[in-house]
Amino acid sequence: MEELLKVEGLHTYFHTYRGVLKALTGVSFSLYPGEILGLVGETGCGKSVTARSIMRLIKEPGKIEEGKILYRGKDLLSLSEEEMRTIRGKDISMIFQEPMTSLNPVLKIGTLMSEVIMVHKKVNKNRALNIAKKMLKEVKMPDPEGVLNKYPFELSGGMRQRVMIAMALSSDPEILIADEPTTALDVTIQGQILRLIIDLSQKRGTAVLLITHDLGVVANVADRVIVMYAGNIVEEGRVKSIFTNPSHPYTKGLLRSLPSLAKEGEELPTIPGTLPNLIYPPKGCLFYDRCDIREEYCKEGRPERFHLGEEHYVWCHKIKNEKMERLGYGRTD
Amino acid sequence: MRIAKYIGIRLLYIIPVMLGVTILVFLISHTIPGDPASLIAGPKASKATIERIRHDLGLDKPIYVQYMIYLRGLLKGDFGKSIRTGIDVATDLKKYFPATLELTFFSMLFAIGAGIPLGIISAIKRNRWPDHISRTFSIFGVSMPVFWLGLLLLLVFYSKLKILPGSGRLDTILSPPTHITGMYTIDALLTGNWPVFISALTHLILPAFCLGYVYLAIITRITRSSMLEVLNKEYIETARANGIPEKSIILKHALKNALIPVVTIIGISFGELMGGAILTETIFSFPGVGKYVVESINYLDFPAIMGFTVVVTFIYVFMNLLVDVIYAFLDPQIRY
Ligand SMILES: Nc1ncnc2c1ncn2[C@@H]1O[C@H](COP(=O)(O)OP(=O)(O)O)[C@@H](O)[C@H]1O
Ligand code: SF4
Ligand SMILES: [Mg+2]
Numbered sequence: 108m109e110e111l112l113k114v115e116g117l118h119t120y121f122h123t124y125r126g127v128l129k130a131l132t133g134v135s136f137s138l139y140p141g142e143i144l145g146l147v148g149e150t151g152c153g154k155s156v157t158a159r160s161i162m163r164l165i166k167e168p169g170k171i172e173e174g175k176i177l178y179r180g181k182d183l184l185s186l187s188e189e190e191m192r193t194i195r196g197k198d199i200s201m202i203f204q205e206p207m208t209s210l211n212p213v214l215k216i217g218t219l220m221s222e223v224i225m226v227h228k229k230v231n232k233n234r235a236l237n238i239a240k241k242m243l244k245e246v247k248m249p250d251p252e253g254v255l256n257k258y259p260f261e262l263s264g265g266m267r268q269r270v271m272i273a274m275a276l277s278s279d280p281e282i283l284i285a286d287e288p289t290t291a292l293d294v295t296i297q298g299q300i301l302r303l304i305i306d307l308s309q310k311r312g313t314a315v316l317l318i319t320h321d322l323g324v325v326a327n328v329a330d331r332v333i334v335m336y337a338g339n340i341v342e343e344g345r346v347k348s349i350f351t352n353p354s355h356p357y358t359k360g361l362l363r364s365l366p367s368l369a370k371e372g373e374e375l376p377t378i379p380g381t382l383p384n385l386i387y388p389p390k391g392c393l394f395y396d397r398c399d400i401r402e403e404y405c406k407e408g409r410p411e412r413f414h415l416g417e418e419h420y421v422w423c424h425k426i427k428n429e430k431m432e433r434l435g436y437g438r439t440d
Numbered sequence: 441m442r443i444a445k446y447i448g449i450r451l452l453y454i455i456p457v458m459l460g461v462t463i464l465v466f467l468i469s470h471t472i473p474g475d476p477a478s479l480i481a482g483p484k485a486s487k488a489t490i491e492r493i494r495h496d497l498g499l500d501k502p503i504y505v506q507y508m509i510y511l512r513g514l515l516k517g518d519f520g521k522s523i524r525t526g527i528d529v530a531t532d533l534k535k536y537f538p539a540t541l542e543l544t545f546f547s548m549l550f551a552i553g554a555g556i557p558l559g560i561i562s563a564i565k566r567n568r569w570p571d572h573i574s575r576t577f578s579i580f581g582v583s584m585p586v587f588w589l590g591l592l593l594l595l596v597f598y599s600k601l602k603i604l605p606g607s608g609r610l611d612t613i614l615s616p617p618t619h620i621t622g623m624y625t626i627d628a629l630l631t632g633n634w635p636v637f638i639s640a641l642t643h644l645i646l647p648a649f650c651l652g653y654v655y656l657a658i659i660t661r662i663t664r665s666s667m668l669e670v671l672n673k674e675y676i677e678t679a680r681a682n683g684i685p686e687k688s689i690i691l692k693h694a695l696k697n698a699l700i701p702v703v704t705i706i707g708i709s710f711g712e713l714m715g716g717a718i719l720t721e722t723i724f725s726f727p728g729v730g731k732y733v734v735e736s737i738n739y740l741d742f743p744a745i746m747g748f749t750v751v752v753t754f755i756y757v758f759m760n761l762l763v764d765v766i767y768a769f770l771d772p773q774i775r776y
Pocket of ligand 1: 121123128130148149150151152153154155156157167168169385
C-alpha cells in the first residue's frame with residue numbers, strides 16, 4: 108500500500124543558549140492509510156518534537172534542519188506557510204496532551220469549533236455550528252447544544268478532550284496525530300477517551316499517529332509501533348511482533364516495566380540511567396550508557412536500520428552483527 | 441442579564457467610595473493650618489470682622505455639622521461658593537472642567553489607539569526592525585520629562601514649522617460652539633460646526649500628544665509583553681494546529697487574552713493622566729481646570745478644592761467601573 112505520510116531522515120534541533128540540542132537525528136517512518144501507528148518512548152525522547160515537526164509547528168529556537176516529510180508524495184517542508192496552514196486541521200489534525208490549557212479560555216466552544224469548520228469547509232456560521240453540534244454528538248458529549256454556548260473553564264478535562272477530538276476530526280482529516288491524548292486525564296476516563304479516538308478514526312478511515320510514553324496503551328489499539336529513544340527510532344514493527352519478539356534492549360526494558368506483564372508480587376523493573384545529553388551526544392549508539400548487552404564497537408557510530416523479519420526493523424549494532432554472523436556473513440562493520 | 445446586575449452592584453459601590461473621599465478631603469482641608477476667613481478679610485481687618493466672615497461661611501459650626509451641610513448641598517449639585525471668586529464652585533467647574541476632560545480623553549484615545557497596535561506589531565515582529573522602532577519610541581516616552589517634551593513640541597511644531605497652534609483651545613477669530621458638554625470638539629460635532637471642530641482638534645494635538653506619550657509608551661510595552669506571553673500559550677498552538685489563519689490568531693485568539701492586563705493599566709493610568717493634565721495645561725496655556733485649582737490651593741479656597749476633588753474622584757471611580765465592565769466582557773471567568 109502506498110504511504111500517506113513518509114518521514115525521511117528528519118533532523119530537528121533547538122538552538123538554545125547552552126548549545127544546539129539535537130532533539131531528532133534522522134527519524135524515518137511511514138504511516139499508511141487508515142492504520143493506527145503507535146509512537147512510544149520515555150518522556151523527553153522526542154515524540155512531541157516529531158509530531159510538531161510533521162505539523163510544522165516547531166517554534167524558535169527550534170528548527171527542522173534536514174529531512175523530508177512527504178504527505179501523499181508532497182514534501183510539507185517545501186510548502187509556503189499559507190499552503191501549510193490549509194493542510195493543518197484539514198488533512199492533518201492534532202490533539203494535545205493538556206486539555207486544560209489547550210482551549211482558548213475566553214472563547215466559547217461554539218466559536219472555537221465553528222471557526223475551524225468555516226475555515227476548512229467554507230460554510231457559513233450557522234452551517235458550521237450545525238456540523239459542530241453533530242461532531243459533539245459523535246464524541247458522545249452530553250448536551251451538545253448547550254456545550255456550544257459554554258466556555259472551556261465550564262467543562263471537565265475529559266469533556267475538553269472530547270471537544271478537542273471533535274474539533275480535530277470536524278474537517279475529516281486523513282491523519283490524526285494524538286500526542287499523549289489521555290496522559291493528563293483522570294485514570295477512570297483514560298480508556299474511554301482512547302477508545303473514542305480509535306473508534307471514531309476507524310469509522311472515518313482516519314490514520315492515527317498515537318503518541319504515548321506507555322507501551323501498554325498501544326498494545327490493545329495500534330497496528331504497528333515505533334519505539335523511540337533520544338531522538339532516534341530504535342525499533343519498528345507490528346504490535347504483535349514487538350510484544351512477542353522484542354529485539355532492542357530498550358524495547359525489552361520498556362516491556363519488562365509494564366505492570367500487566369510483571370509477575371504477581373514482583374517489583375516493577377525500570378531501565379536504569381537517564382537520557383544522554385542531547386547537546387553533546389556521544390558519537391556511537393545513544394543507548395550505550397544504559398545498555399546491558401553493549402559492546403566496545405557500539406561506541407563507533409550510530410546504528411542503522413536493520414531488517415529483522417516481516418515489517419520488523421531494529422537499530423542496533425550488536426543485533427545486526429549477530430544476525431549477520433549467524434547467516435554466515437561475518438561482521439559487517 | 442448577569443452583566444446588568446453586575447453593573448448595578450458596581451454602581452452601588454460608588455456610594456461608600458464617594459462618602460469616604462468627601463470625608464477625607466473635608467477633614468484634611470479643615471485641619472491644615474491657615475484660616476480662609478482672615479485671608480478674605482485681609483491683613484488689616486479687625487478681629488470682629490474676621491469672626492463675622494467666619495460665621496457667614498459657617499466655619500464656626502462644629503466640623504460634622506459643616507460636613508452634613510456640605511453633603512446635603514452636594515446631593516443637589518451645589519458645591520458651595522468659592523471663597524476666592526465668590527462664584528458658585530459648580531459654575532466654575534462647569535466652565536473649566538470640560539476642557540481638562542477633553543484633553544485627558546484625547547490623550548487617552550491617542551495612547552490606547554496607537555499603543556495597542558504598536559504593541560501588537562512589536563510582539564509579532566519581535567526583535568526585527570518594527571519592534572526596535574516601536575521600543576525606541578516607547579523608551580523616549582517613559583524617560584522624557586513632560587515639561588521638556590512639551591517645550592520641544594512647541595519649539596518644533598509651533599515656533600519652527602508653524603503647522604500647529606501652541607496655546608488656547610480655539611483660534612481667536614472663532615467663537616466657542618454652543619455649550620452642550622463644554623468639550624469643544626464634541627459640541628462642534630453635535631452642532632455640525634466644522635471650522636470650530638477642526639480648530640479645536642488642532643489645538644488638542646500637541647497637548648494631547650505631550651500628555652499621552654508616557655501612557656502610549658506604557659500601553660505599548662504592556663501590550664507587547666502580554667501579547668508575547670499569550671502567543672506562547674498552548675491554546676494558540678491548538679489554533680495553529682487547526683489551520684486558523686494568522687490574522688485571526690492574533691486579533692481574535694491572542695488579543696482578547698492579551699488585553700486583560702492592558703485594561704488594568706489603562707484604568708490605573710486615568711487618574712494619573714488627570715493629574716498630569718494640570719502640568720500640560722500650564723505648558724500649552726490650555727484654559728482647563730489646572731490654573732483654577734492651583735490658584736484655589738494658594739488661596740486655601742476649600743469649597744473649590746473639595747469640589748474639584750469630588751469631581752475627579754467621581755470620574756476616577758466611574759472609569760474603574762468602566763474597566764471592570766470591559767474586564768467582564770474580555771474574561772468570561774470574572775465572577776459577577
Ligand atoms: N522549545 C524547546 N526548546 C529546547 N528544547 C526543547 C524544546 N522542546 C523540546 N525540547 C527538547 O527536545 C527533546 C524532546 O522533547 P519532546 O519531543 O517534548 O519529548 P517527548 O518525547 O516527551 O514528547 C527534549 O530533550 C526536550 O528537552
Ligand atoms: S548498539 Fe550496542 S549499545 Fe546500542 S543498543 Fe545495541 S547493543 Fe546496546
Ligand atoms: Mg511530549
